[in-house]
Amino acid sequence: MALHHRVCHLCEAMCGLVIEHDGAGHIGAIRGDEGDAFSRGHLCPKAYGLKDIHEDPDRLRVPQRRVGGPDDARWEPIGWDEALDEVAHRLGEVQREHGRDAVAFYQGNPTVHNYAGALFGQVFSRALGSKSRYSATSVDQLPHMLAALEMFGHQLYLPIPDIDRTDLFVVLGGNPLVSNGSLMTAPDMRGRLKSLRERGGRLIVIDPRRTETAALADEHHFIRPGTDALLLAALAHVIVTSGQARLGALAAHTDGLEALIAAVAPFTPAAVAPHVGMTAAAIEALAHTIARARSAALYGRVGVSTQSFGALACWLLYALSVVTGNLDRPGGSMFTRPA
Ligand code: SF4
Known part of the structure; x- marks a missing residue:
C-alpha cells in the first residue's frame, strides 16, 4: 500500500489525511495525519466516509452531456x-x-x-x-467582515481566538464543538477545550440553545435570539464605567474610545436585562469576569452575525476585545500572519 498525504476539504477545519491506497484507485484506509500542524491527527466521521464517496458506483467519473x-x-x-x-x-x-x-x-x-x-x-x-x-459568506459571516472593514480597515482582518493559550474562552452564538472552529480553523475542538480546562481556563457560552459546546461550559447564559448587540453594549458599558478599560499596547492605535463610551451609555445592565433575558446582576458579573481575566478570547459566530443587528453585534464584540486589551495579544483574539 502507498500513502498519500492530503487535506479533507469538507469543512474549514481542513484536517490532514493519510490515505492508504494500492496505486490502482482502491483505498485501504484513511486516518488522521499526526504530523499535521492544525489537526494533529484529528478526523471526524465525514473524512472516513470519503472512501465510500470515492468508491461509490454512482459517482460521476467523467463529464456527462445531456442529449x-x-x-x-x-x-x-x-x-x-x-x-x-x-x-x-x-x-x-x-x-x-x-x-x-x-x-x-x-x-x-x-x-x-x-x-x-x-x-x-x-x-x-x-x-x-x-x-x-x-x-456561503452571504448567509454566514458578512457582518463580521463589515465590522472588520469598519474597525480594522480590511474585511479579512478577522481576529482569531487564541484558544490554545487563552484563560477565558467566551463563545456567543457559536457551536465550535460541532463546527470544529468556524472562522478559526481549529480541528479537534474537544481536545482544545479539554486542554483549556487542564490549564485552569474557563469556557463561557452565551446562546439561546443548549448546544453541544454549551453542555461542556462552566457557564451557559441563555439569551433571547437577536439581543446579542444589547448584551454586548451593556458589557462594554459596565467595563468602561467601572474603570476596567485597559487598552494596553492598543492605546497608540485606538481612537474613538470616547465615542464608544457615549454610544453605550444608555445600555445599562438594568435597561437591557428585560430584553436580553439575563438578570442585570448576571450581566454585570459577566462583564467583570471578562474584564478581570488574565486573557480572554471573545468569539462570535453565525448566531451573532446572522440576525437583524448582526454587524453591530460583531462590531461590539471586537470593541469589547479592544477595551479589555485582548485584541491581537496572546490568549486574546489575534490577527493571522499571511501564509
Ligand atoms: S472536521 Fe471532519 S469534515 Fe471537517 S475537515 Fe476535519 S475531517 Fe473533514
Missing part, C-alpha cells in the same frame, strides 16, 4: 477537453446574449477549502466579469 429531446433525454459521457470547451462556449453565448451578469457564480464547501478551487475560482470569477457572485 435527446424532452421525451428521450439521456446522458452521454464525453471527454474533459470537449466538456470544458462546450461550457466555455455556452457561457460566452449566454453572456453575449443577456449581458455579463446573466451568468452567476457560486462558491461554497468544499471548493473554498480546496487550494486549487480557491486559487482558480478567483481567476475564473474575474474572467466572467459578472456581478452575480455568491458564496
Whole structure:
C-alpha cells in the first residue's frame, strides 16, 4: 500500500489525511495525519466516509452531456477537453446574449477549502466579469467582515481566538464543538477545550440553545435570539464605567474610545436585562469576569452575525476585545500572519 498525504476539504477545519491506497484507485484506509500542524491527527466521521464517496458506483467519473429531446433525454459521457470547451462556449453565448451578469457564480464547501478551487475560482470569477457572485459568506459571516472593514480597515482582518493559550474562552452564538472552529480553523475542538480546562481556563457560552459546546461550559447564559448587540453594549458599558478599560499596547492605535463610551451609555445592565433575558446582576458579573481575566478570547459566530443587528453585534464584540486589551495579544483574539 502507498500513502498519500492530503487535506479533507469538507469543512474549514481542513484536517490532514493519510490515505492508504494500492496505486490502482482502491483505498485501504484513511486516518488522521499526526504530523499535521492544525489537526494533529484529528478526523471526524465525514473524512472516513470519503472512501465510500470515492468508491461509490454512482459517482460521476467523467463529464456527462445531456442529449435527446424532452421525451428521450439521456446522458452521454464525453471527454474533459470537449466538456470544458462546450461550457466555455455556452457561457460566452449566454453572456453575449443577456449581458455579463446573466451568468452567476457560486462558491461554497468544499471548493473554498480546496487550494486549487480557491486559487482558480478567483481567476475564473474575474474572467466572467459578472456581478452575480455568491458564496456561503452571504448567509454566514458578512457582518463580521463589515465590522472588520469598519474597525480594522480590511474585511479579512478577522481576529482569531487564541484558544490554545487563552484563560477565558467566551463563545456567543457559536457551536465550535460541532463546527470544529468556524472562522478559526481549529480541528479537534474537544481536545482544545479539554486542554483549556487542564490549564485552569474557563469556557463561557452565551446562546439561546443548549448546544453541544454549551453542555461542556462552566457557564451557559441563555439569551433571547437577536439581543446579542444589547448584551454586548451593556458589557462594554459596565467595563468602561467601572474603570476596567485597559487598552494596553492598543492605546497608540485606538481612537474613538470616547465615542464608544457615549454610544453605550444608555445600555445599562438594568435597561437591557428585560430584553436580553439575563438578570442585570448576571450581566454585570459577566462583564467583570471578562474584564478581570488574565486573557480572554471573545468569539462570535453565525448566531451573532446572522440576525437583524448582526454587524453591530460583531462590531461590539471586537470593541469589547479592544477595551479589555485582548485584541491581537496572546490568549486574546489575534490577527493571522499571511501564509
Ligand atoms: S472536521 Fe471532519 S469534515 Fe471537517 S475537515 Fe476535519 S475531517 Fe473533514
